[in-house]
Amino acid sequence: MEENSMSFIDWSEIWIITGVGYMVVFLALLLLMFLFQSMPKVLNLGLSSKIKEVRAKAAARKNGETKQEKYISGEVSAAIGLAITLYYKEQHDEESGIITIKRVARTYSPWSSKIYGVNNNPR
Amino acid sequence: MKKLITVLSILAILYLIPLIFGSDLMAQNLVSETSEETGGLFEGLRHFWDYTGFSNVSFGNLIMIAIGLIFIFLAIRLHYEPLLLIPIGTGILLGNIPFSPGAGVGIYESGSVLNYLYFGVTQGIYPPLIFLGIGAMTDFSSLISNPRLMLLGAAAQIGIFGTFIGAVALGFEIHEAGAISIIGGADGPTAIFASAKLAPQLIGSIAIAAYSYMALVPVIQPPIMKLLITKKERLIRMKPPRAVSKTEKILFPIIGLLITTFISPSAIPLLGMLFFGNILKESGVTERLADTARTKMIDIVTILLGVTVGASTQASVFLTSSSIKIFALGAVSFIIATAGGLIFAKIMNLFMSPGNKINPLIGAAGVSAVPDSARVVQQEGIKSDPSNHLLMHAMAPNVSGVIGSAVAAGIMISFLM
Numbered sequence: 001m002e003e004n005s006m007s008f009i010d011w012s013e014i015w016i017i018t019g020v021g022y023m024v025v026f027l028a029l030l031l032l033m034f035l036f037q038s039m040p041k042v043l044n045l046g047l048s049s050k051i052k053e054v055r056a057k058a059a060a061r062k063n064g065e066t067k068q069e070k071y072i073s074g075e076v077s078a079a080i081g082l083a084i085t086l087y088y089k090e091q092h093d094e095e096s097g098i099i100t101i102k103r104v105a106r107t108y109s110p111w112s113s114k115i116y117g118v119n120n121n122p123r
Numbered sequence: 124m125k126k127l128i129t130v131l132s133i134l135a136i137l138y139l140i141p142l143i144f145g146s147d148l149m150a151q152n153l154v155s156e157t158s159e160e161t162g163g164l165f166e167g168l169r170h171f172w173d174y175t176g177f178s179n180v181s182f183g184n185l186i187m188i189a190i191g192l193i194f195i196f197l198a199i200r201l202h203y204e205p206l207l208l209i210p211i212g213t214g215i216l217l218g219n220i221p222f223s224p225g226a227g228v229g230i231y232e233s234g235s236v237l238n239y240l241y242f243g244v245t246q247g248i249y250p251p252l253i254f255l256g257i258g259a260m261t262d263f264s265s266l267i268s269n270p271r272l273m274l275l276g277a278a279a280q281i282g283i284f285g286t287f288i289g290a291v292a293l294g295f296e297i298h299e300a301g302a303i304s305i306i307g308g309a310d311g312p313t314a315i316f317a318s319a320k321l322a323p324q325l326i327g328s329i330a331i332a333a334y335s336y337m338a339l340v341p342v343i344q345p346p347i348m349k350l351l352i353t354k355k356e357r358l359i360r361m362k363p364p365r366a367v368s369k370t371e372k373i374l375f376p377i378i379g380l381l382i383t384t385f386i387s388p389s390a391i392p393l394l395g396m397l398f399f400g401n402i403l404k405e406s407g408v409t410e411r412l413a414d415t416a417r418t419k420m421i422d423i424v425t426i427l428l429g430v431t432v433g434a435s436t437q438a439s440v441f442l443t444s445s446s447i448k449i450f451a452l453g454a455v456s457f458i459i460a461t462a463g464g465l466i467f468a469k470i471m472n473l474f475m476s477p478g479n480k481i482n483p484l485i486g487a488a489g490v491s492a493v494p495d496s497a498r499v500v501q502q503e504g505i506k507s508d509p510s511n512h513l514l515m516h517a518m519a520p521n522v523s524g525v526i527g528s529a530v531a532a533g534i535m536i537s538f539l540m
Contacts, residue, residue, distance in 0.1 A: 025527050
């Protein structure tokens, strides 16, 4: 630190640095502020044009300009219904649908016989 | 007591070695050829004593060790920024253990381990890495949803420029004044980055002042809030922030990066890393990188930064009249910055319709002590109205304060270098 530098200080320079510096900080954040205040509008530009298109079509329909309504034939409906049914069926494993209890027959063997067990009471 | 016993045991072992094995075993020429056995013993002990901290201790070391202990106490007992104060406090202890000069252990001795770690501070490497982590953990939604609150972050930077004038008036050289002024931004990494560029000899004092006042935000800010904001103003309820789209969140760091660095290129390392971290977070496709940046990486850098900044406060370097002035200026700059944000919020309210008014308390969060000052605003807000939660609103000026202080630091560097 230069203790004796007070007499050499150019105060005008100090004030300029202070003033300009503070203004530039404000400017940077002001720019960001304006940009992000208008950002939702800019981002919604594409969306609003689509909304306008839809509204125009709806208005035109109301005015009777396009009276032809689109019908879906019965065959097409059936095909769609079948496709949906098949789709939902495929979400599960195919099961046989046969519910049985299989008997397991074991041939007699003295090794598995209860008669010859060691725990049998001799009485 | 345990330490005393350890020291005495070491001394006893050293005393016994020459007695048992003869004085020839004593290395480092502790014993002169002509001296008697007992003379060699005492000479060796004296030499050892000269190497110990007890022999080299100065009053300054003891003061600094006491300061380090206070930091650790504040962190553990009062939870004041423990992630910063524990490493810094321990670093102060490390830096002030007295040692014989030339031992190659001091932070200012080239080739020492601490000196290598300190390189990251002196060359301004750690602060941008910290900013990368901050960017990866910051949610700018509140700022994007209410962009006018950015101005509060700009207004609080008056602390920086006010301190600059104050430092020059106190007799600091202009570069030193520029470095000291950044304390007013309440942003430790930015203050270290700027002082590494403008006044490397003051890094220790500036960093300690900046982090101390950041830790003391819950103590410094509430009285200023009570002084400047009326009860009626504190009750103002703000509109809830609107939902922010993903596109806006991605665009914010990209546009912010381009605008701020074009205006202040000297702050590229700080702002570039801040916004880069945020792009990692918001892009949604680099979650692993964002996660590393905001957890492990920032933790590692915080440890290294804290310890080395603490260790840089060797009493011989730190305890000077300049440090005392820097501390005084730091306190004033914090008060000015807080008051600047609060007053600007009140002024903004003058131009706003009744439904759109802002609670002026959030102006205090314009200082960039993230997220402490926003938390203080929340606490002060619920004191007046327990159902008025200001945290989300206060985060907006808080994060814009980070951007603002980095821009201001860049401007200072470009003006003064």
